[in-house]
Amino acid sequence: MSVESSPLPCSILLLAGGRGQRMGGQDKGLLEWRGEPLIAHLQRLARPLTDDLIISCNRNHARYAPYADQLVSDDSPDFPGPLAGIRAGLFAARHGHLLILPCDVPRIDARLLADLRATARCNPQVPVMIRHGEFWEPLLCIFPTALKEQVERAWQAGERSPRKIFLQLGGVALECATDDPRLANLNTPELLHPQAGVSE
Numbered sequence: 445m446s447v448e449s450s451p452l453p454c455s456i457l458l459l460a461g462g463r464g465q466r467m468g469g470q471d472k473g474l475l476e477w478r479g480e481p482l483i484a485h486l487q488r489l490a491r492p493l494t495d496d497l498i499i500s501c502n503r504n505h506a507r508y509a510p511y512a513d514q515l516v517s518d519d520s521p522d523f524p525g526p527l528a529g530i531r532a533g534l535f536a537a538r539h540g541h542l543l544i545l546p547c548d549v550p551r552i553d554a555r556l557l558a559d560l561r562a563t564a565r566c567n568p569q570v571p572v573m574i575r576h577g578e579f580w581e582p583l584l585c586i587f588p589t590a591l592k593e594q595v596e597r598a599w600q601a602g603e604r605s606p607r608k609i610f611l612q613l614g615g616v617a618l619e620c621a622t623d624d625p626r627l628a629n630l631n632t633p634e635l636l637h638p639q640a641g642v643s644e
Contacts, residue, residue: 455536460500
């Protein structure tokens with residue numbers, strides 16, 4: 445199936461622009477997990493789903509470039525958080541929806557993305573976020589690019605919480621189990637590299 449005939453043509457944004465504070469300031473997307481950079485795992489999953497793969501990064505552009513169709517960076521030098529990368533992705537996206545994925549969830553799978561796209565197809569005018577239990581995941585989301593100006597207005601008004609903005613825009617949930625292993629966030633060295641002999 446071609447991208448254009450897929451159920452919901454999407455640009456895809458991989459978020460790799462953070463400061464990496466929990467990783468000692470390292471560029472998290474380039475850290476290895478199971479023998480490959482985290483960004484490679486997400487890129488392999490996302491690549492068949494889009495002809496517009498965007499990576500939000502603020503460092504190491506030459507290393508990220510082979511994984512993407514286009515790169516975007518924050519318009520502020522002080523790592524203002526994921527909403528900055530989402531803003532840049534929304535304005536760069538070539539399709540009517542933007543599938544947003546953080547670089548540190550390498551266990552997400554094609555089934556989860558298919559379910560997210562199916563939910564977005566039924567709710568095409570509002571953000572669709574994954575929710576497990578009471579916890580919303582605004583960085584695992586499909587967002588209509590037509591709402592980018594509302595996001596920009598919220599940003600200019602000082603709002604920095606993607607969850608708050610997305611819910612204000614009528615965001616709906618794709619429900620997952622509270623302990624869904626696909627949503628494991630590998631954002632510390634201990635999670636990225638468990639001790640030898642400990643099964644994953």
